[in-house]
Amino acid sequence: MSLKDDLASAPRKKSGPRCATCDWFAALSDADKAAFDEYISEEGFNRAQLYRVISEKWGFPSCDSSLKYHLVNHHGSR
Secondary structure: OOHHHHHHHOOOOOOOOOOHHHHHHHOOOHHHHHHHHHHHHOOOOOHHHHHHHHHHHOOOOOOHHHHHHHHHHHOOOO
């Protein structure tokens, strides 16, 4: 059996913890999700400002790097 065969037959479990930003985002109302999506879709949005607002006023439980990871990997943004 080749390495390719072994890798193809191996179970594909996700590693690492769940995305804290996804969990936080999922708990928002539809209107707040839309506002978040609208803000990050704007050209040149300010991620530092977004982080300050959501962490100080909206109960975002994680760090800026978690937000950045989420934006890049789950929203296709920067």
